[in-house]
Amino acid sequence: MRADILEGLNAERAGRRAAILVTDIADGTQRLVREADIAGDALAEPLGRHLAAGRSGLIEAGGRTLFLTVQVPPVRLVVVGAVHITQALVPMAAALDLAVTVIDPRTAFASPERFPGVELVADWPEAAFGGAVPPLDRYCALAALTHDPKIDDPALKAALSAECFYIGALGSRKTHAARAVRLIEAGFSEAQMARIRAPIGLAIGAVSPAEIALSVLAQVVAALRRAPREAAS
């Protein structure tokens, strides 16, 4: 591999942009295809397919065997609400290699004593995104856990606009129905409402904060790992 290709791959990753390294395994020749250039590439179809699945793999093209190293940005999990569930969720998320940020404008909740060593932003979501917190993107999961529309709604709007791969919101079906009415009034579509997992978490009968945290993280992992395959089938 040429050092400049390696540096390019690392730069795309640092910039949170997907990229695919195409290697001819017979002679080692390589090229780097950035996410924005995939649609116009001669191999657009297989590159797009591998990118959507987030999977590296071998392909045959023009009589050559090519290995596609698919690099997608590290997943970030943004939790809105420095609540009891979040305290249980943060160490579990760390074990899953998810980079977690916790946002809550209520300083009594968002205190370093409650969240030691955690990236914690005591601000409103709309002020946090683009400020102390990098903007949301497709490689972010957002869990809205405050149960307060003043705090959750702006975060959900930002997540829908950024097309986060996972969007979940705490609250009963009734709470969510009222939330959907508000978001649709604000200009979001029915299809976008279907993207919000509410009530949040897989249905495992979770009771304690830690169990709810587990159900939320399991749902995040399912969205990350299963969604592309299900969409393709």
Next chain:
Amino acid sequence: MISTESDILNTAAAWRRDGRAVALATVIETWGSAPRPVGSHLVVEEDGNFLGSVSGGCVEGAVITEAADAIADGKPRVIEFGVADETAWRVGLSCGGRIRIFVERID
């Protein structure tokens, strides 16, 4: 801490910038119950220091030897390990899977 693919590729670039000779091994194909997924990396430098894994420990030693050869001659190579392979009984994958690994020098 477990090194991520990000740590591994950043380390490869950092070692290269230091002027060290570096080779990168990548799992390109697996069959059966292989321990590391396709796309996993192992980076090796000239003194044999390495980061990452391609098999969870079973064949790393053999891969590092191949990496040293790739550093020496600059030729990329594909190596295969598995139960069907004579060498597998010596270095082999105890899980019974098979893996193919691409090894290349960083120039």
